[in-house]
Amino acid sequence: MRRAAPVVAAAALVPALTTAPALAAVHDEKPxxxxxxxxxxxxxxxxxxxxxxxxxxxxLRAGAPVLPKEVTGRSWxxxxxxxxxxxxxxxxxxxxxxxxxxxxxxADTLLPKLPKDAEHTVTDEELAGVGEGxxxxxxxxxxxxxxxxxxxxxxLRSGNDAVHVLAAMxxxxxxxxxxxxxxxxxxxxxxxxxxxxxGYDEPGQVSSAYDLTLIARSGLQKKDFxxxxxxVTAQFPGEQKPxxxxxxxxxxxxxxxxxxxxxxxxxxxxxxxxxxxxxxAGSTFTGVAERNGRVLLVTVMNPDSEESQxxxxxxxRLLDWGFAASGKVTxxxxxxxxxxxxxxxxxxxxxxxxxxxxxxxxxxxxAQTGSSGMGIALAVAGGVLILLAAAAFLVKRRWPLPDxxxxxxxx
Numbered sequence: 001m002r003r004a005a006p007v008v009a010a011a012a013l014v015p016a017l018t019t020a021p022a023l024a025a026v027h028d029e030k031p032x033x034x035x036x037x038x039x040x041x042x043x044x045x046x047x048x049x050x051x052x053x054x055x056x057x058x059x060l061r062a063g064a065p066v067l068p069k070e071v072t073g074r075s076w077x078x079x080x081x082x083x084x085x086x087x088x089x090x091x092x093x094x095x096x097x098x099x100x101x102x103x104x105x106x107a108d109t110l111l112p113k114l115p116k117d118a119e120h121t122v123t124d125e126e127l128a129g130v131g132e133g134x135x136x137x138x139x140x141x142x143x144x145x146x147x148x149x150x151x152x153x154x155x156l157r158s159g160n161d162a163v164h165v166l167a168a169m170x171x172x173x174x175x176x177x178x179x180x181x182x183x184x185x186x187x188x189x190x191x192x193x194x195x196x197x198x199g200y201d202e203p204g205q206v207s208s209a210y211d212l213t214l215i216a217r218s219g220l221q222k223k224d225f226x227x228x229x230x231x232v233t234a235q236f237p238g239e240q241k242p243x244x245x246x247x248x249x250x251x252x253x254x255x256x257x258x259x260x261x262x263x264x265x266x267x268x269x270x271x272x273x274x275x276x277x278x279x280x281a282g283s284t285f286t287g288v289a290e291r292n293g294r295v296l297l298v299t300v301m302n303p304d305s306e307e308s309q310x311x312x313x314x315x316x317r318l319l320d321w322g323f324a325a326s327g328k329v330t331x332x333x334x335x336x337x338x339x340x341x342x343x344x345x346x347x348x349x350x351x352x353x354x355x356x357x358x359x360x361x362x363x364x365x366x367a368q369t370g371s372s373g374m375g376i377a378l379a380v381a382g383g384v385l386i387l388l389a390a391a392a393f394l395v396k397r398r399w400p401l402p403d404x405x406x407x408x409x410x411x
Contacts, residue, residue, distance in 0.1 A: 036304065037074070043093035046188055047210060048333025051092045057332040058088035064328035068317040072310065073300040075209040078322040081217055081288060081295040085331035087322050092333070095191045098207040098274030100135070100158045101284045102199030104150045105192065105207075107154065107228070108219040109183040110170055116120070116148040116224065118169075126168040127161055131200040133341050136159035137251060140239060149237055155228040156253045158237075158276070161199040173197065188336050189214050201280040209299040214335050216286045216297055228273030232258050256312045257287055264312045267319065283311035289319050296322045374397070 038054075045052035058067060067088060075091040086092070121144045127402035130136070137152075137159030145165070153162035166404065167176040176197045184192040195202035207215075219225040235248040253259055255275050260266035269289040276284040282302035289296055298318045303310040 008074050030143055039074075039091040039094045043091070043095075044191055044208075044210075046093070046190055047086065047100055047336050048331075051086065051089055051210060051333040054094075055136055056090045059330035059332060060325075061328050061330060063173065065321060065324045068314075068321055069299075069305075070305075072303045072316045073209075074304065074307040075299075075301040076314070077209040077213050077297075077299050078318050079213055079217075079297045080112075080322075080326065081220070081297045084217075084335040086210075086333040086335065087325060087329050087331060088318075089294075090331055091189055092210040093205040093208050094301075095193075095208050097201060097205060097281035097302070098199055098212060099191075099201075099278040099281035099284045100189070100199040101212050101274050101276045101286050101299075102194070102197070102205070102207065103154055103163065104219050104274050104286065105189070105194065105210065105215045106163060106166075106176070106186060106197045107151070107225055108215060108222070109180045110166060110176070111138070111151070111219075111222055111224055114147045114166065114169055116151070117148065118147045119144050120147070120150075120165065120169055121234065123168075123209050126165050129173065129196075130160050130164055131196075134198070134200060135254075136161045137236060137250070138238075139165055143237070143240055147235060151228050152231065152234045152251065153236060155272075155274070156231060156234060156251045158254055158274075160198040160200060167197050184211070184215070186340060187214055187218055187338050199276055199278070199281075201278045209301050210335075212284075212286045212299045212301075213297050216288065216299075217335055218338070219273065220288060226272065229255075229274060230258070241319060248307070255287075256287075257316060258307055262309055264309045265316075267316050277311075285311045285315050287315050287319065287410060291323050294323065294326055296326075298322065 015317065041054060042055070043052045050057045056067065059206070060066070071090075073090065075094040075096055077089040077092050078087045079085065080087065122139055122141050124141045127141055135158040137154075137157040139150070139153065139159065139161040147169070148160040150166050153159035164173070167173050170176045170179065173196075177194050180194045181192075181195060184190075184194065187340070191205070191206065191208035191211045192215075193204055193206050195205035199205075219229075228328045231253060233250055233252045238247045238249050240246045252261075255270075255272070256262055256264035257267040258272070259269045267287070268291060269291045271288050271290060273286050273288055275286075284299075284301045286297065286299040289298075296319055298315050300315045300318065301312050303314050305314070307313060
């Protein structure tokens with residue numbers, strides 16, 4: 001277990017979001033070609049102007065490795081989990097269906113509200129709304145489960161049945177959706193619209209690679225969140241048969257970078273967080289990994305690849321690049337602070353070049369697609385670029401991420 005430095009990130013006046021459809025229009029293709037949706041021409045600039053641009057955004061300096069070619073996700077992001085710096089991105093604010101990565105927001109919202117040792121007996125009504133074809137952990141009506149058990153079902157098996165029971169304990173689905181939406185807005189995850197707490201395909205339910213990364217970063221500051229998302233295997237309560245002791249059965253995490261299943265190698269240093277897959281969303285994944293004291297977050301949404309388990313393999317390639325590129329790139333933006341974070345008293349202006357670009361002095365620009373050297377400058381009203389003092393957002397926490405040399409303790 002390592003201790004990592006506290007998160008220090010900047011919070012700024014957030015520009016109004018551009019109005020963009022949840023799903024982009026499909027551009028014209030030649031007969032016989034596969035039609036692919038295209039990102040909006042303008043997206044949110046929360047976290048930096050460069051993040052609002054379509055295409056790949058990266059500012060390579062001398063000695064930096066180039067981005068991996070075999071990355072086909074419609075949207076992805078690589079960020080330093082502690083400083084909040086976004087090292088590279090691709091359509092970071094494209095609002096896309098999130099699938100079960102939405103469960104990260106569900107957990108970050110409800111974990112503080114429900115005591116983990118509380119017991120709950122499940123009713124028929126609580127399971128009635130679980131969507132057809134949902135992933136399930138095996139919760140049964142008229143059986144009792146602890147909150148701890150249910151969270152294991154959410155994180156390891158992505159169980160929509162466990163989500164619905166926990167939502168019922170939070171006074172119902174409707175209230176839970178409202179709570180999640182309010183929490184997303186507090187985190188400034190403003191691309192996110194919550195319709196169903198489990199990530200099941202619903203019209204209008206969207207998020208973005210930027211938002212999912214922001215949400216994961218918030219969740220990972222909670223000890224229980226870190227425990228659940230990094231657990232590889234656990235025992236889950238089974239059916240209670242009359243006159244017999246209740247047995248349990250083994251469940252395994254569906255995060256292939258943790259387990260090494262289905263032709264995916266376990267990723268060195270991986271410590272969570274959540275994967276998802278639906279017909280509408282395709283495959284989605286947010287992961288966190290630590291190497292040599294550096295913690296990185298990566299999100300990949302809907303790879304357009306025939307490669308088996310592409311979302312995990314592309315995430316691993318981006319993490320490899322991020323660890324190799326740390327300290328050799330000028331950030332393209334940042335993960336912003338929650339709205340409730342204390343605001344600093346002084347604001348320092350950022351140096352601005354003659355062409356309007358801003359960022360640290362002496363960047364060796366090596367844009368791969370659409371890079372503008374913006375660094376971590378944020379756009380605010382009137383087009384003025386500012387950088388808030390580092391004290392803008394200081395989260396008092398340590399990140400004891402599990403050592404992936406051996407499995408974390410099993411409950």
